[in-house]
Amino acid sequence: MSEKKVITLxxxxxxxxDSVCNDQGEVKDVDGLHVVKLPCSxxxxxxxxxAAMKSGAAGVIxxxxxxxxxxxxxxxxxxxxxxxxxxxxGLKKTVDRRKVLALWLARPQKERFLSExxxxxxxxxxxxx
Amino acid sequence: MxxxxxxxxxxxxLAIEKAINxxxxxxxxxxxxxxxxxxxxxxxxxxxxxxxxxxxxxxxDNAYFSQNLVNAWTSVNYITTVLxxxxxxxxxxxxxxxxxxxTIVLHALRVWVTDRYRQYRWPxxxxxxxxxxxxxxxxxxGYYLVWDERSLVLTRMTSSAVEALPFVGPGIKxxxxxxxxxTNLTLSNFLFxxxxxxxxxxxxxxxxxxxxxxxxxTPPPAIQYILLAVLFIVVFMLPITSGKMxxxxxxxxxxxxxxxxxxxxxxxAHMDTTTYWxxxxxxxxxxxxxxxxxxxxxxHPVEAAEVVLxxxxxxxxxxxxxxxxxxxxxPAPAGSRFKLLATVKSYRCSGCGVCVGACAFDAIDLPNxxxxxxxxxxxxxxxxKV
Amino acid sequence: xxxxxxxxxxxxxxxxxxxxxxxxPWAELGMNASVEHWPEWLRWLHxxxxxxxxxxxxxxxxxxxxxxxxxxxxxxxxxxxxxxSLLIGIAMVAAAIGMTAIGREDGEEKLVLPVKK
Numbered sequence: 354m355s356e357k358k359v360i361t362l363x364x365x366x367x368x369x370x371d372s373v374c375n376d377q378g379e380v381k382d383v384d385g386l387h388v389v390k391l392p393c394s395x396x397x398x399x400x401x402x403x404a405a406m407k408s409g410a411a412g413v414i415x416x417x418x419x420x421x422x423x424x425x426x427x428x429x430x431x432x433x434x435x436x437x438x439x440x441x442x443g444l445k446k447t448v449d450r451r452k453v454l455a456l457w458l459a460r461p462q463k464e465r466f467l468s469e470x471x472x473x474x475x476x477x478x479x480x481x482x
Numbered sequence: 483m484x485x486x487x488x489x490x491x492x493x494x495x496l497a498i499e500k501a502i503n504x505x506x507x508x509x510x511x512x513x514x515x516x517x518x519x520x521x522x523x524x525x526x527x528x529x530x531x532x533x534x535x536x537x538x539x540x541x542x543d544n545a546y547f548s549q550n551l552v553n554a555w556t557s558v559n560y561i562t563t564v565l566x567x568x569x570x571x572x573x574x575x576x577x578x579x580x581x582x583x584x585t586i587v588l589h590a591l592r593v594w595v596t597d598r599y600r601q602y603r604w605p606x607x608x609x610x611x612x613x614x615x616x617x618x619x620x621x622x623x624g625y626y627l628v629w630d631e632r633s634l635v636l637t638r639m640t641s642s643a644v645e646a647l648p649f650v651g652p653g654i655k656x657x658x659x660x661x662x663x664x665t666n667l668t669l670s671n672f673l674f675x676x677x678x679x680x681x682x683x684x685x686x687x688x689x690x691x692x693x694x695x696x697x698x699x700t701p702p703p704a705i706q707y708i709l710l711a712v713l714f715i716v717v718f719m720l721p722i723t724s725g726k727m728x729x730x731x732x733x734x735x736x737x738x739x740x741x742x743x744x745x746x747x748x749x750x751a752h753m754d755t756t757t758y759w760x761x762x763x764x765x766x767x768x769x770x771x772x773x774x775x776x777x778x779x780x781x782h783p784v785e786a787a788e789v790v791l792x793x794x795x796x797x798x799x800x801x802x803x804x805x806x807x808x809x810x811x812x813p814a815p816a817g818s819r820f821k822l823l824a825t826v827k828s829y830r831c832s833g834c835g836v837c838v839g840a841c842a843f844d845a846i847d848l849p850n851x852x853x854x855x856x857x858x859x860x861x862x863x864x865x866x867k868v
Numbered sequence: 869x870x871x872x873x874x875x876x877x878x879x880x881x882x883x884x885x886x887x888x889x890x891x892x893p894w895a896e897l898g899m900n901a902s903v904e905h906w907p908e909w910l911r912w913l914h915x916x917x918x919x920x921x922x923x924x925x926x927x928x929x930x931x932x933x934x935x936x937x938x939x940x941x942x943x944x945x946x947x948x949x950x951x952x953s954l955l956i957g958i959a960m961v962a963a964a965i966g967m968t969a970i971g972r973e974d975g976e977e978k979l980v981l982p983v984k985k
Contacts, residue, residue, distance in 0.1 A: 358864050387863045389856065395803070396835025396853070400842075404857050408864035419503065420976055421514035424598070425834035426694065426805035432839060436981055441799060442842040444981075455979035457508070461496050469978060507975020510968050563944050570953045704971060707964035714957030718934075718950045721943035 356385040357411035364394040368458040395428025412452040412477035515701040523582040530575035540669040554629035555727040573717030583742040604773035609690040621743035623676040630725035632737035646755040786828035793845035796822030800837035874969040881966020888959040894924040898948035899931035
């Protein structure tokens with residue numbers, strides 16, 4: 354039985370995952386964790402997260418720069434507020450909030466990403482309802 | 483080889499910030515407020531300056547002229563030795579000036595190390611260089627205002643350096659001294675420059691901030707307390723004193739140097755005027771040219787966002803969210819269902835895509851990374867069976 | 869560990885700030901504890917209304933030390949003002965430590981979305 358995928362939407366200047374990913378953008382240590390890079394986490398549209406869930410992903414990890422240090426000034430604050438429903442457009446009510454994790458990590462913090470990602474992946478794959 | 487310097491500095495900065503985040507968290511990391519720190523010191527300078535201004539007298543009359551002597555030096559002396567907390571306010575004002583120069587330089591360094599000065603950000607860098615030059619000059623006029631022997635030396639050095647400039651030199655000298663020689667008019671001119679240029683910094687700061695939405699200009703209160711506390715503690719450790727009162731008939735030569743503001747005078751004392759001006763003007767122009775595009779052939783150009791005109795509903799979410807004031811809402815063409823239409827000022831666009839994230843109607847795109855492509859890729863990754 | 873340490877730091881910061889602040893009147897009096905230096909209205913209250921005032925006599929050691937230091941550093945007079953400045957600086961640092969200890973709990977590197985029931 355194949356594992357459900359978890360998609361990471363990450364910006365180019367957050368934690369540097371290049372060294373832990375293979376050529377297809379899959380994280381080597383964590384099975385089924387795929388990385389999609391964007392110039393800024395502020396580019397993430399909530400409907401991208403909805404699309405991932407509808408297509409069968411177990412969960413989505415949103416990763417941006419440290420709050421206060423977005424390379425493009427406000428991108429991480431924008432997606433953060435959209436996820437919390439404080440800014441339009443937001444996540445549809447039908448999206449299971451337990452399956453979304455947001456991390457704000459600087460470039461040297463790939464270890465922190467890996468540890469949070471591993472915990473999250475096993476958590477969302479264990480969700481049955 | 484050049485690229486390894488910023489890379490090494492970047493790695494060092496990130497390592498320091500990581501350590502600070504571990505203790506203070508991102509909320510109180512002063513590196514994340516590096517622009518707000520000099521702005522805060524500017525408010526301290528305005529307030530302390532206002533208090534000093536209430537008692538300062540801009541004249542140079544010295545013992546030669548009158549018995550009950552009242553001039554700039556005696557007024558500063560009165561503030562320092564008679565007025566309750568006068569010495570403290572004077573010290574706060576002086577050290578806030580020094581602190582402002584330090585925090586501006588640190589701010590510029592971080593901006594440079596983190597690569598936030600090029601392309602769409604060049605106006606912030608160039609206005610920043612001008613602001614720094616203004617701040618340095620304002621600080622120097624502050625040293626003239628005390629009218630002790632150092633002030634006299636600095637004034638004479640400045641007027642002779644300025645006079646050496648081709649064509650404009652004698653005119654600028656006459657403006658600077660407010661006449662042909664140092665008189666009472668000179669000192670009131672210095673006061674006017676000191677205060678007037680300080681307020682014009684606010685205009686310069688508007689230019690500095692105008693291309694940024696919601697600029698971060700206020701550090702959190704805990705950091706403000708530390709910024710102030712540093713000044714108060716240094717006032718105790720290093721009390722401010724004036725030199726001897728200036729006597730216009732004397733020729734003092736030495737002075738104690740405040741490295742933050744008076745380093746140009748050290749240069750002037752150690753080289754001829756021509757070399758000095760070439761260094762200062764050339765150096766300032768070189769600093770302004772740092773964002774020049776030709777220096778960065780390797781960097782990828784920004785592909786500005788483009789509005790899909792037939793989908794835009796004029797909701798203004800993209801314009802509100804754009805961090806660089808690059809989207810303007812204009813009246814929609816006649817016959818449109820909607821009132822407004824988004825337009826992108828491509829020269830301000832950073833290519834970040836925050837507008838794409840803000841749009842619920844798929845009406846704006848980064849041409850080299852369509853959100854529909856991103857969504858399609860996400861879907862295929864999520865569906866793929868191993 | 870985190871929350872406990874933050875509470876301790878916040879309380880410690882507040883207490884140190886308060887204690888240092890209570891010594892600022894001593895600095896304001898020119899670092900002198902004797903009653904003659906108090907302002908007239910305080911003396912009146914002390915004599916006629918029995919207003920208790922802190923005994924600053926034990927701070928007088930600092931007065932000599934700090935005055936010596938200030939004189940050497942170039943200050944001419946009003947040494948109490950400089951002492952006041954030092955104390956206010958220390959009080960602000962203590963307050964800032966307390967505030968940061970509480971505020972840093974809002975520092976966010978990970979966001980788990982709240983699930984509405």
